[in-house]
Amino acid sequence: MIDIQLLHTPLQTESCIAHVEDAEAGGIAVFIGTVRRKTQQKTVVRLEFEGYEPMAIAEMRKIAAKTVEKYGVIRFSMHHRVGILYPSEVAVVIAVSTAHRAASFEACRYAIDTLKETVPIWKKEVFEDGSVWVAAHP
């Protein structure tokens, strides 16, 4: 019912969707997080993601359990990528199925918002003239 993966290879959106298909579901919502080329008017050359991998997976599992409980999710899939990513590449995919559509949108949003707060994964933005760890400093 719950599919959590932290991968060093390109993510397969279709595999997340396939995982959440269910005859009891009335809808599937999918969030795909991609690498944006511009941040604060600067051009991003690449992002370097790293994770405290076993803990990241444990925290992703907690989010899955909480999302299922809170929104009555039928099936849940969350894949995150680590390593070097270039603009337009996919960093995270979340797919959920629920009986009715409203819950699927809310569940997807809750899962990505919580991931950004609690999962020990870090990204460094590399520009043409330097680099910065996202959110590290005030």
Added chain:
Amino acid sequence: MKILAFGIAREIIGSAMIEIQLAENATVTDLKFLLMNQYPRLNQLNSLLIAVNMEYAQPHQILQDCDEIALIPPVSGG
């Protein structure tokens, strides 16, 4: 006691793993105090959390030699 470091904390410390001597019954707060003295740039971070055995730890939690301890600077996944 071995401490794992990630992201900007790893860069500030200059290593993904360091060995630290802590007094018996030292807490998470004691460890942070020691590290922030030793590596002042850690003070400039938005936050610095400690994970013990892959769970976010409370400030008063006592550290054991056998624990897996990690420095968690502000996360930025997604």
